[in-house]
Amino acid sequence: MRVCIAGGKGGREHALGWLFDRFGHDVVVAPGNPRIPWATLGDPLDVDADLFVLGDDASVVSGLGDRLRAKGRLVFGPNADGGQLEGSKAWMKALLVEAGVPTARYGSFTELEPAVQFLKSLPGPYVVKTDYLAEGKGVLVTADLGEAIADAGAKLAGGAIVVEEAMAGPEVSLFALCDGERFARLPVCQDHKRVGDGDTGPNTGGMGAYAPVPFVGDDVLDRAYDECVGRTLAGLRDRGIDYRGVLYTSVMLTGEGPKVIEHNVRFGDPECQALVPLFASDPYELFAGAAAGHLTAEPVMSHDACVVVSLAAEGYPAAPRKGDPVEGLAAAANLEGVEVFAAGLDAEGRTAGGRVVHVSATARSLPAAHALAYEAVRRISWPGMHYRTDIAAQALEGVTP
Numbered sequence: 001m002r003v004c005i006a007g008g009k010g011g012r013e014h015a016l017g018w019l020f021d022r023f024g025h026d027v028v029v030a031p032g033n034p035r036i037p038w039a040t041l042g043d044p045l046d047v048d049a050d051l052f053v054l055g056d057d058a059s060v061v062s063g064l065g066d067r068l069r070a071k072g073r074l075v076f077g078p079n080a081d082g083g084q085l086e087g088s089k090a091w092m093k094a095l096l097v098e099a100g101v102p103t104a105r106y107g108s109f110t111e112l113e114p115a116v117q118f119l120k121s122l123p124g125p126y127v128v129k130t131d132y133l134a135e136g137k138g139v140l141v142t143a144d145l146g147e148a149i150a151d152a153g154a155k156l157a158g159g160a161i162v163v164e165e166a167m168a169g170p171e172v173s174l175f176a177l178c179d180g181e182r183f184a185r186l187p188v189c190q191d192h193k194r195v196g197d198g199d200t201g202p203n204t205g206g207m208g209a210y211a212p213v214p215f216v217g218d219d220v221l222d223r224a225y226d227e228c229v230g231r232t233l234a235g236l237r238d239r240g241i242d243y244r245g246v247l248y249t250s251v252m253l254t255g256e257g258p259k260v261i262e263h264n265v266r267f268g269d270p271e272c273q274a275l276v277p278l279f280a281s282d283p284y285e286l287f288a289g290a291a292a293g294h295l296t297a298e299p300v301m302s303h304d305a306c307v308v309v310s311l312a313a314e315g316y317p318a319a320p321r322k323g324d325p326v327e328g329l330a331a332a333a334n335l336e337g338v339e340v341f342a343a344g345l346d347a348e349g350r351t352a353g354g355r356v357v358h359v360s361a362t363a364r365s366l367p368a369a370h371a372l373a374y375e376a377v378r379r380i381s382w383p384g385m386h387y388r389t390d391i392a393a394q395a396l397e398g399v400t401p
Contacts, residue, residue: 001284002026006044006052006068006077007059009033011310011343011358012269016053018339019276019283029055035342035349044068051076051288054245057133060265061087065245076291077245078265082236085247085263089162090131092263099235102227102259104252105165115152115163119145122165128152131160139203141166169254171261172213173271174221176229176249177286179295180242183233184286185225186299187212187278189271190395191250195317197390204317205355208391210307211274214366215395216253224251224258232263244291270358273341274306277362305366307373307392309359313344314384316354320344324351324382332376337362337369340376351382367396 003020005013005027014036017029021038030047032039044052045067052068054060054077063080084091090108097103105122108131109115119126126148130138140151148163155161172190176183189211195201228249236243248264248271267275281300289295313320326349333340339360344353357380361373370392377387 001051002028002049003284004044004047004049004052005029005032005055006047007064008055010056010269010353011341011355012267012272013055014341014343015273015276015339015358015360016055016267018341019279023282023284025284033342033345033352034347035345045071050074051284051291053077053287054266057083057086057264057266060245061133074288074291075244076287078241078243081241082243082245083265085232085236086265087133088131089129089262090160093162095235095239096232096260099231099238101231101235102257104167104259104261106162108160108162109152110156110160112153112156115156115161116149118163119148119152122163125166127164127166128155129162129164130155130158131162132158167252167254167259167261169252170215171250171252172216173209173268174224174229174249174251175267175271175275176225176247177290177295177299178233178243178245178247179290179293180237180244181293182295183229183247184290184295184298185221186275187301188216188221189213189268189274190392191268191271192388192391195312195388197388202317204312206268206270206310207312207388208307208309209268209271209274210305210366210369210392210395211271211278212305213395220253220258228258228260232260242293244293270308270310273308273339273358273360277306277339277360278302278304304362304364305369306360306362307366307369308361309373309377309387309391310343310355311357311359311377311380311385311387312355313351313353314386316386320351320354321384322351322353324384325349326351326356326380326382328380329357331379332359335361335372335376337372338376340380356382356385366392370396
């Protein structure tokens, strides 16, 4: 079958193309980037394929799924109405409350003074988010009320904001393949958002991930999928939204139970790079079934573990430097169990974005995958390259983050 990974140009789209190519499908990534083997650098609307898999959030929110379906295409990915889950955090939070989904106390604002009064009513810490798409970087979490107020004012200059009461507990990522009525689970992941070791520094698009997560029991997962995913999908149906595609749910495992931090309408990046190596059977039937509204198969996943380390350019996330020559990619990829997914590379192999490559290592155990990932990372270099050295470290130490 011919599969088009439609929209997006980073490591996630490379990983999705790699997944379908691994099982013998004819792959096109549109537009992709010059270092993705199947990239056309063209418009996905001009591609002829049996299945279209939507890659990035902007494509979903802008209605790429609607336009493809209008042409009679089979599409794994929601229309723009479902894309509101990620396109507007205020819309998402309102749906969660309406559907009885556990989440943090919040308020949405277009003016500063009401936002300040709401912040003052919270015990702290405080969470301030842009209401619109911000590539995972439009979030401030702080215990400093003054900093929260200043950030709210700065973000309001660009549009509406959402202010939340901070939740405490480990954060995990759930992924469900949805057909509008039913959903199938993928392995639980954990992402590392902050730029520095020990979860320090600003939020990024994601500095690494691993799957599965050993400290999350089946009872917790069952409750999280029921209360956080199932109720959200029911809420979408109540609003007349036929959600077909992947639903990525960030969940905080609080002392009161799992609560939704946010929903995303596409695969995580880099969680996708931790999930695709774990597929033990052809994913086409799963994705096509969900796209057609008839999800009957269940994912067949290996019992391996996967660790992904994201390598970033100097200055990321604020102002990444571009144009530095990257060395060692082939040496890293030559290690058995390692894949290197291109995110921000130009045709000549120079840095062209914030996160430049994602190194994905799969092995029989989490310690082995961790060791293999960092062995591969040590083979890659460019001026100013930086990465976190503690991806999955707490899980390896038996610590619940």
